[in-house]
Structure formats: structure tokens, C-alpha cells
Amino acid sequence: MAGNSFGNLFKLTTFGESHGVAIGGIIDGCPSGLEVDFDAIQAELNRRKPGQSEIVTQRKEPDTVEFLSGIFEGKTTGTPIGFSIQNANQKSKDYSHIKDVYRPSHADYTYEKKYGIRDYRGGGRSSARETASRVVAGALAKQFLKSVKIHAYTSSVGDIFLEKPYQDLDFSQIESNVIRCPDPETAERMIDRIKAIKKQGNTIGGTITCVLQNVPAGLGEPVFDKLHAELGKAMLSINAVKGFEYGSGFCGAKMTGTEHNDLFNADGSTKTNLSGGIQGGISNGMDIYFRVAFKPVATVIQKQEALNSRGELVDMQGKGRHDPCVVPRAVPIVEAMAALVLADYYLLNNTNK
Amino acid sequence: MAGNSFGNLFKLTTFGESHGVAIGGIIDGCPSGLEVDFDAIQAELNRRKPGQSEIVTQRKEPDTVEFLSGIFEGKTTGTPIGFSIQNANQKSKDYSHIKDVYRPSHADYTYEKKYGIRDYRGGGRSSARETASRVVAGALAKQFLKSVKIHAYTSSVGDIFLEKPYQDLDFSQIESNVIRCPDPETAERMIDRIKAIKKQGNTIGGTITCVLQNVPAGLGEPVFDKLHAELGKAMLSINAVKGFEYGSGFCGAKMTGTEHNDLFNADGSTKTNLSGGIQGGISNGMDIYFRVAFKPVATVIQKQEALNSRGELVDMQGKGRHDPCVVPRAVPIVEAMAALVLADYYLLNNTNK
Amino acid sequence: MAGNSFGNLFKLTTFGESHGVAIGGIIDGCPSGLEVDFDAIQAELNRRKPGQSEIVTQRKEPDTVEFLSGIFEGKTTGTPIGFSIQNANQKSKDYSHIKDVYRPSHADYTYEKKYGIRDYRGGGRSSARETASRVVAGALAKQFLKSVKIHAYTSSVGDIFLEKPYQDLDFSQIESNVIRCPDPETAERMIDRIKAIKKQGNTIGGTITCVLQNVPAGLGEPVFDKLHAELGKAMLSINAVKGFEYGSGFCGAKMTGTEHNDLFNADGSTKTNLSGGIQGGISNGMDIYFRVAFKPVATVIQKQEALNSRGELVDMQGKGRHDPCVVPRAVPIVEAMAALVLADYYLLNNTNK
């Protein structure tokens, strides 16, 4: 209820603050007998890790996951999988300057209103550091899902858009550049934009598109827990996300029925896929695709006014080592959350028997 | 798990098919001692009712709600509130022509894949008729929320957009026209567009904007169950919804940090509100606003190809009495779902004591 | 959370007060394609019905269930199954004499403390009438479970005990007498005892034993949701239950390890079954058996002191038509709850794949 769990049957619960001892989580409900590829999990974590390129934060965190339970002789046992990631930064920095200060567009003020207390060091629980635990669980979910292919990529940075539809892209190019955009020319422009923004001590927003392929027809629950509703919630739960659309999305709202309807082929596939692979909340076997909007990071190096706990407006200035744009590091997080949603519905679908 | 419940502490579970005996639900967790305004509940149902104007379906359904339990001498008792709405249309029509046919962009095919069986009469459970139960529960949630103001309105139909920001609108005008757009001039253009589309036997999409005012600071859970994530899920669970954005939304993804940050006033309010009243998943006391995209209704009167259960493509034609645009009738549904989300978080917030 | 739901995957939510319009519920998660035997469901309801014999309450309630959704052409569709049972007694009686009075050992006082309001007519929500909804859902669960055999029977009334172990009983005799004890001689003594108690205007307690056969090995979750923990909760949730034991139960607490251990046969079955068919919270394929203790009904015809809302002790006297012993009517309720537990775990077990 306090909202630190995601999923029902393949369920992740996370704990941890940015500058506490460790972050981590418990994965409950992963079926037994799954051979775990530990390297693949660490590889996903590395995609999210700080310091991986010059367009992300230069903080140093090794982000090494340790599994504490639920895996025996390399295989899952069906019991809960506990894991932790030590925080390297734990005591490295003095945060007293933000102790009593609510930074604009951060969660400082709202945590204070909700809890009357907060761990102010580095954002505490509201830090995106928490998403490392999601990536661990999502990487395991990917292994469980096997044949399903999950590809997220950067589809815009500021007003630079990757105009090509996903069908025209080569997903194997996503990791070929640091912005994770599969179109090399657009990638370069995005990277340049982020470098320029960073030089100004500013930040910039962007969008990520995600495509789920080989999802079997019949996944999802038709009323409140529609497959796209759960995907939407999953994405909106990622730090800095402001919007979610799937299939035709907001453009679909401008269309007419005859334009929008996906006519069938005789094999049950559809000629078009404005539905985005989901009809009535249930997958139809076509590609599922959606787009996620991220706002610009709130911490800027330029001076801004903040509020302190005595109701005074005070000048403040972000210190270095923040992301000028979250999008490149958010790509594996989007994939992880999508994998968690699918794993949960996959298990749930087995109960209708 | 089968997804027919929404909420945790203020929880709605619904049942019912379009052409079964009745639809209805159980509201569990509504606090005791709440004086129930039955007329206000019926009034909300009437806003969603078919046949209310010439731009919605001309089907006849009285949609009268009967409460079966949980209310005693006009007040809630804290026990579950059961209610039902009889289906007038129950046996009025022959649906054998769609018995073995999967209509394009409907849920026929996916229900069949998931369940191996479906009640094909009028869409069965996938019919938007189910949302009448949501409106009942949402109307009660509104009464529980008292001081919170919830206003949804039509913000676009096709490419006709209400360009004014919500701050410049007079919400008391929403019900002054059948499209539920508070700007009379835009409303007229929207209505004309729908009439034209209807004449063609076609349908059209649109968007709804919703504003939540007087929400106290501190509502929401900061990680997976962020307030906007749950609002997003709630909206995406409504039939025909393709997208959700709150605050700056997709536009925010084009902005820089210095443009996007909401600077504080000394009283804790913010000078701008691109955050949309939510920071870190928790309300900050400012207005919460979001936008929901609806695709065009899939049932068109024009002839289209459908697939039958023998794998043959067959011609089919929608029969009359369908909505040319769902948006006007969806306005109270959006409000109802928002009220349910808020009521749930409001109760949850009482537990942090 | 408000506790009107039971189960996760095969889930029942109930509503309704003793003297409201109707009671009923929603069964969510029943797999699709199950052919429903309506007569069998009504037959279970009839086993619980008032007025069925001279040793139960003489109230008249037809207790006819009406299904409202989720079943199409005689089969479940996978969508929620709504049902209701009209209350015949609705306005038949004047309850003003207990309006402000808390009867001893009833829930009047505690409801008042919890909710500050209560529907005092006939016990309202605290009436055992609510269990009729459980019997409906349990009867459907039995049909889903098919090969599993569920037999409950009266094993004691007051100090009259059925001494034979369940292995020596002929379950086909359970329905041969009104007390539902499969041993005719003991049954007769029990019936005589109840008649005598009734004549005194008093009531008496008893126990029910339940045996679950053909339960496959592997059902149950090993830690908090052990199969017997959930069975225990299910039984303890039935009105008037004071205790639960399974397998060796409280007697097992007097034994030594060498006496208590169930040695294996080569086929995995065990030579003894003090474990009661469950080890580590998971079924082992042997018979599951447990015993449930019911206190005497609190409403007695003899005069007793009650408390009124002004803090005065007042004389009160129960009126006729109450059960002198709940046990005979509780037998189908015990079976129903056991069926609901098994159905839920059966579905859950399908997710470990």
C-alpha cells in the first residue's frame, strides 16, 4: 500500500535511499527452475550506471548487485530473490546545504508535507537511484520472458525527433551510441544538443519509444487492469515521466474511425497496427509500442531560488555531476518496467486454466 | 487479480455485461457516517447515459441505480455498498450476425484468444456500458472528497482544439452544451464536426482535460504508486483511451530545466505549475491537471471487412445507435475515475499517523 | 482492505445486510469455459437455509440465488460473476427494541465503536446471513475443483463427541440426518441434545470436522500463506468460530517427535498422517483434515442483561426463531470456505510455470 511494490505474481519490492547503506529489493514469484544469467543482469545495470559516458552524470557508483537468496546452483528455486547494491557515495559529500531547503520541482517539499521528515542526502528515496533495483528485477523478468523481445530507444531530445517509425529502425544500433538512438545521424544531433545544454549548466527533456515483440495474444485483463493501463502506470512511476501514449496515442484522438480501425488479415494479424498490439486491454499478437515523455532534470547548475523550511526564498545552485538529460540512462529502466509488466501478466494468464 | 477491482482502501469491484441481466458493483471501504446524496449520484449517471443528446448514441437505457446494502437511514455504515443497474436492452436485439465475427479494432478477437469464449451481445464485458458502475462509485467518492473540486471537459474533437488554458475557462459552462466544452464558440464547432462525421457513418476521436482543485499537499505514494501513475492507470483503463499526460506532459519533454522548474512562492505555492500539482509522485497543493486521448469509436456504419472464426474475411456494417464520438459521455467517467483515485489516496494518507 | 473479499485469484467479494434489499457478491477470477450446474449451487444454499429442520431457526427465507453476469449459455466466460439473493424478511419485523441496545456477546457494541453507526436490524452485516454468499461462491469453486472431494460433518455438539476417526465414517450418511453427523447413533444423541437445549430457550456449541481428499501435492505457499494458515483464516472468518486445528492439532502438542513423524511409503504417501496432508504449508497428496470449534449462539430466549447506548444495563430477551446450535447449518459453509481456499491455491499453482 505504501507503494514500494510492483506487480502481483511476479512482484518486486524495493528499498533504499540514495545515500543510505544500500539499495535493493525482493523479487517474489519468479518461477522456479529458471537458469539465471548473472552477467546479463549486471550488463543491464551497467546500461543504467552513472559515469558511462560524457553526456550523463560523472558520479561514480560501481552498482554491483549481490544476490542474497532464492537462487541455488544457478537456478531460481521459487523462493524470494533478495538482492542488494551497496551505495559507494554513502558518506562522500556534505549535504547540509540542502538540509532545510526545498529545491524547485524536486520532491523535497512534498516529502516534507507527507512525512514530516526526510533523508535529504542526495534526494533520499526520491532519487532515481531507486531505479537500479528495478533494472535488476527487469533483467531477470527478461530472462523469464525468453522469446519476447523488448527494445527501448531515445526517440527525441528537446525538439530533435527521430522521425522514422520503429519498423524502419535497426534495433541492433541502439547501443552503438551513448544516447541510445538507433539512427546514427539523429543520435549525433541529440548528443550535440545535450553537450551544449550541459555547457550552459542546464538540462533538457526527451522521449523514449519502446517496442515489445513476440508477445503472445491474450495477455492482459480487460477492465481496470488493461495491459496498456498497467504499462502506463509502470512508465509513469519512473522518475521525471510526464506522459504515456501507446499505439496511435494522442494522434489517434485526431483521427476518424475508418482511418483508425486496423483491418484483419485472414491469419488474425492486422494490416495496420494503430491499436498498438492491444485491443480491449488484451494483447492481440501484434507489436506493442508506446512512447514515454521525460521532463528535463530539475537540478540545474544555474542559480535558482529555492524555499527553506522557515518560509524564506533563498538562492541556490546545483552542484556538478547531475545528468543533463535522463533519457539515455532511462532506456534500460523503461525496458525493465515493461518486462516486469509482461512477466506479471504472463503468469496471470496461466491462471485462466 | 482478474482486474475487475480498482483501488485499495476505497475499492470498487464491478460486474456485468452489456446485455446481461444487470451491471453493478460493490464499493468497499467507504467510511461510515457519510450522508449520501442519491440525486447527485443519479445526476452523474445521467451525464453518461445514452440518448441524452443528438451527438451521442440514441440507444435507450434508463440507467437507474439501485443500492442494495451499506447505506442505512441515508448514511453509509462502513459496510460494503452493493448496487445494480438493470439492463433494459437485454433481449431487444439479435446479435447472431456478430456471433462468430471479430470486428476490427474491437476486443472480440482478443477476448476469444484469452478466454476461448465470449458473450458477443453488444460487446459483452468489453462494452463501455461497464463504466456506468464506475460513475456510480465515482459520484460517491466525490461526496466523500467534499472540498476537492473535480472538473473534466472536452478539450478537442478531431483537430478542433480548445486552445485556452484551463485557468481561462469558466467551468460552470461545461454543462451548458452537449459536447461539454466550457468555451461556447469552440463547443459549437466541435458539435458541428461530430454531426458531420455522424452523417458520414463515421466516428472521430478527441481529448478530455481534467482539473483537480483543493487537493491537499501530501497525497500519493512516492515510488511505484505515484499519484500521477495511478491517475494514468485509471484513465488508461477507460475504454478507447490511447494516451495520458499531466502537467507539462509531452510538451515538457521539449523544454529545458530552467524553463520547466516551478519556482516557489514564500507560502509553498509555486509561481508556475508545469509540475501539474505533483512532485515526486506526491501532491503539492497546486492544481492537478491532466489530459486524456480517446481514439475514434471502432464501430462505423460504413462497410468494413471483419474476420470470422473460420479465418474468413467477411464484409460487415455497424448498425445505428452508436456514439459518433465518445468524448461527451466520457467526461463524467474521467471525473469518476479521478475521484476514485483521490479517495483511495486520501484514506491511505490517514494511515501515516 | 475493508475485508469483504476473500481469495486472490479465485476471489469472492460479498455485500449485504440481514434486512437490507439483498445480499450477494462478485466472484472474480473463475476460469472461463466451466459448465455451471445451477441446481448444485442452489442445493448447497438449501443445506444452509433457515427452516430446513426442527433443530434450526424457523425463519423463512427462500434463499434463491440469481446470477447477473459472467455466465453465458451455461458456461463461465472468465468475466466477473455477479449474483444476488433477495432478502424476504426485509420489512417483516420491528427491530426498534434493539435499536439502542448492545446485546451480550454480539457485535452490536464493537460495530458501534468501530463505525459509530450500525444497521441494527437482525444483526445487519454481522448476521450469519452473509455466509449465504459464501456458499454460492464455494459451490462454484467445488465445480471448478472437480476431482477434489470435500466433506464436512458435525463432530460434536456440546459434550457429545463423534469418537470415530474420519476414516471409519461413511460420508454418504452425512445428509441422512438433520445434524449432519455421519454416525446415525451419535447423530440421534446430538439432535436430542439440541432439542432439549432449545426447549430451555438456550443454545449450545459444537465442532465440525472437514476432510479434503484428492488434493494434488504441491498446493500452498510455504511462508506466510501456508495452505493450513489460509484454511485457518477461512474457518475463523465464519461467524461464531473460536478455534481451528488440522492434522494432529492440539493433541500433537503433547506428542514426541518419534510418535508424530509420518514415515514414508515408497510411493511418497505416508504410513500415518498426523501432518494432516500438509508439510511446510504445502499439500503432500494425503488427505487434509481439520476441525473447527463453534461457540453457542449468543441469542438466547432466557432473559439476560444488555447495555444500552446511554450506559444503562437493561433486561432483554431474545425472540424466537434463532438457531439453538449453528453447527448443522454451518457444515456447508465450512465446505464452501475450504473450496474457495483450494480453488485459489489451485490457480496460484498454475503460475509457477
Next chain:
Amino acid sequence: MAGNSFGNLFKLTTFGESHGVAIGGIIDGCPSGLEVDFDAIQAELNRRKPGQSEIVTQRKEPDTVEFLSGIFEGKTTGTPIGFSIQNANQKSKDYSHIKDVYRPSHADYTYEKKYGIRDYRGGGRSSARETASRVVAGALAKQFLKSVKIHAYTSSVGDIFLEKPYQDLDFSQIESNVIRCPDPETAERMIDRIKAIKKQGNTIGGTITCVLQNVPAGLGEPVFDKLHAELGKAMLSINAVKGFEYGSGFCGAKMTGTEHNDLFNADGSTKTNLSGGIQGGISNGMDIYFRVAFKPVATVIQKQEALNSRGELVDMQGKGRHDPCVVPRAVPIVEAMAALVLADYYLLNNTNK
């Protein structure tokens, strides 16, 4: 769903196997601002620890808890509290002799049937070692509950019963002896019995009684989640538990209504308390008391037949260092689970406002 979580609003999720890296858990929903007494938590763990006296297992486990998150400057922050306890025994022993063997009345066989794989070292997840995590969370729940007093004690070992009702006992004597029985004379007899049993290489069962005082009236949910139903589930989820009764319990089933009814005093308290402090599933402000039955530990030093995975019956002999009786170490576990149940309902009760 996989059953490694307990509670809804004050929720514990545990992980860990007997001989894995560590055990631990996440406490989610503990209200913010609670000053944590770490020593009191460790003291509870020490009550459960192996090696504390000659009548418990002589295994050595320091059982030191480390908190990883959710506590800042000594106070809870409202965010999830992660914690872990390292396993000292991790690689200390060779378990290959039980690798393919199912021990009688253990969970070896059922885990194998359920999961097809198991961590056989020391019982893995089925080991009572998991309960250390419950004790940590329960100790925190006790601190949250403040004024509520929770006292459990050993009320029988084998056929040696503490005959005095709890009202005649001095709870301050519970910790004065190693069996945790507040009556010194009975305690001595119990201890002697266990020593004798241990010398025989055998084990013995027992019961624990628990009393909850100062619980406010109004806690609990009246239908499926009755306060005693949840307490029963909590207790039945503890390893080796076979039965639960509260208030009059199984004895109540022999009584008549006039004997059993608790007549009121004018202040709302009752003259007797056969109800056990709960009526209709809701606390009435009187003492809550219940009794829990534990079977004898299954591991005996005497030779017994076991089954191996090839379907052969083989001789096996338990090795030393097992508990001859679980009861003394289970006392703090019973208290911990009771505290978790109460904390959850306490928070839930705040939502009815």
C-alpha cells in the same frame, strides 16, 4: 501472491534461506517519525537466537540485524525499511547426505513437488530461520504500538500444563527461566521434561498462550478479515503450528449460550471474557488472548526411515544441534506476529475517517 509478505498497511516481506548469504526483509508502511530503539529490536532477536540455553539448539548464529534504509537520524522516514541478517553457518557443514532425501514430516518432499528444485541445506527456505526476520519486524511493530502490551509464554510442554489462567500470572516472570513459563514451579518441570526428551534424542511439542492488553476497541474488520482470523493465520504461518484458539476456544464449543455470553458492565467492559476480547471480528477493549499448538520438531536423533528421490526408503539419523522443543524460542515469534497483526489493523482503522 507467492506468500512471502504479511500485512497490508504495515507490511513485511521476507527473503532468505537457512544457509544462503543472508536472510532479511523489507518493512513497508511503518509510519514516519517513529524513534527506533535498536537495542530493543536486537533484544527480541536474542530471545529467538539459537544457543541461548541448554534446552535449545546449540548452533551458533550471532543474528545481528543491520538496517539498510528507511531510518534517518534514528527515526523512521516513512520509506521502506530494508534489513538483513548474515548467515554465519553458510558453509559450515556438509549437507550432501540429505541432498536427495526427503526427511519424514519435513517440507523436503512438498517443496520438491511444488518447485521441482530446492535448496536442501538446512531446510533452505522452510527452515524456521526465516522467523528471525519476523522478529525484527515485530519488534518494530511493538514500538509503533506503544501502549499495547503483548505477552506470550509457554503454557504447556508435552502433557505438563500451566493450569493457572493468565490473570493469575506475573508476566514479569516470563523471562526468569529458559522455558519462558511465568510459573517457576511449572517451568522447572517443563525444563526437566525437555532435558529428558533431549537425552533420548527425541523432541516434544507444546503450546504458547499470548495475551494482548490495552488494545483499543474497534480494531478488526468484520467479515473475512476478522481480527481473530488474521491472528489465527499469523500464528498458523509459524513453523510447526498445528492449532489456534482464542477466548473460550475449543472449550467454548462444549458450552451453552447462557454460560458463554459475556454480560456487560455499565462502562462497556464485560464481567467475563469468554469472547477473548473480540466480538464479530472487532476488538471490544477487553484483553485478547489465544493459544497456539506446536508439534514436536521433526528432526530426531533416533534413526528413522526416509525416502530418497529414487523412491527408495533409506535409514537416516538427525545430527545434533536441533531444538528438542521449539516452544521457548517460539515465544518471541508469537509476540512478533501478534504485533504485526495489530499494527496493520491499527493503521487500517485510521482509514475509517
